[in-house]
Amino acid sequence: MSERTYTVQGMTCGHCKASVTEEVGEVSGVTGVDVDLESGKVVVSGEGFTDDQVRKAVEEAGYQVV
Structure with a gap:
């Protein structure tokens, strides 16, 4: 099992957290997503999973990996 950390720009609320968690959680091979809004x-x-897959999922949720 591997673990990678990404910085995502634009998340400000619970809805943001839920959207990113849902989209990234659907990426093949992902078993856990932990979002820290602060x-x-x-x-x-x-x-x-690949960095590119995670980046695309974050973009689908309406945010950007920086």
Whole structure:
């Protein structure tokens, strides 16, 4: 199992957190998503997912990985 941390710009509320969690959670191989609104950090755990897949999922939720 691997764990990667991403910085996501623009998240400010519970809806933001839920949107990012849902979209990233649907990426193949992702088993866990932890969003910290205060720091803007998103910790993704699992096996077989790529940075590009996570970036696209974050963009689908309406935010940007920086």
